[in-house]
Amino acid sequence: MFSIGTYAVCPGHGVGQICDIEEREMGSEKKTFYIIRILANGMTVMVPTDSETGIRGLVGNEEVELVYKILIDHDVKVDNSTWNRRYREYSAKIKTGSVLEIAEVLRQLFLLRDKKALSFGEKKMLDQCRELLAQEFSLTINLDKNSINEKINSYFQ
Numbered sequence: 694m695f696s697i698g699t700y701a702v703c704p705g706h707g708v709g710q711i712c713d714i715e716e717r718e719m720g721s722e723k724k725t726f727y728i729i730r731i732l733a734n735g736m737t738v739m740v741p742t743d744s745e746t747g748i749r750g751l752v753g754n755e756e757v758e759l760v761y762k763i764l765i766d767h768d769v770k771v772d773n774s775t776w777n778r779r780y781r782e783y784s785a786k787i788k789t790g791s792v793l794e795i796a797e798v799l800r801q802l803f804l805l806r807d808k809k810a811l812s813f814g815e816k817k818m819l820d821q822c823r824e825l826l827a828q829e830f831s832l833t834i835n836l837d838k839n840s841i842n843e844k845i846n847s848y849f850q
Contacts, residue, residue: 694742695727700832701748703740704790707733708751708828714742733828751833752792760826763796764848771804776812779805783818792829795822803849 695701695711703709709729716725725742740747772779783801786794799822802815811819827841834841 695748695750700751701727701729702751702790702829703729703731703738703748704746705788706731706736706738707825708832709738709748712737715739733824746790749790751829754834756792757830757833760792760796760830761844761848763793764800764845767800767804769800769804771808772801776815780812780814780818783815787818787822787825792826795825798822799826799845807849 697711697713699711700708701711709731711727712730713728714725715728716723718724726739727742727748729738729740729748730736731738772782779801783798786798799819802811802819802822805811805815806819823842823845824838826845827838830836830841831838
């Protein structure tokens with residue numbers, strides 16, 4: 694259970710801060726919700742407290758290092774399927790909220806960018822993945838987002 698003021702990750706949205714915990718009536722039953730303000734855009738999200746996939750805590754230093762190992766490893770097969778198939782697959786991975794899945798998508802998009810031009814949607818997705826990782830890591834390892842973005846970018850130059 695999370696408390697007010699703590700940070701949590703909403704898959705697909707990024708890091709947010711729990712502003713409140715409210716009880717609301719849904720039909721004939723009462724449910725408790727976390728009210729979360731997403732840091733990136735100020736959007737407010739309501740997530741049921743009993744949801745197993747709704748939110749998760751910030752990753753630890755070990756997961757940050759695992760992500761960096763994924764990003765360093767360029768010896769992987771680049772997906773050459775059509776852009777819309779790749780986009781659907783990558784979107785599904787991002788929605789899991791797993792930093793490891795997001796890192797794999799980011800690596801694929803960076804490596805693909807070296808081989809051919811990315812579609813508009815893929816460019817946006819690359820930026821989204823980088824932002825999701827940088828935002829969470831900045832809170833986990835207490836570094837500013839720009840430094841983290843520079844480190845991520847340095848793996849692909």
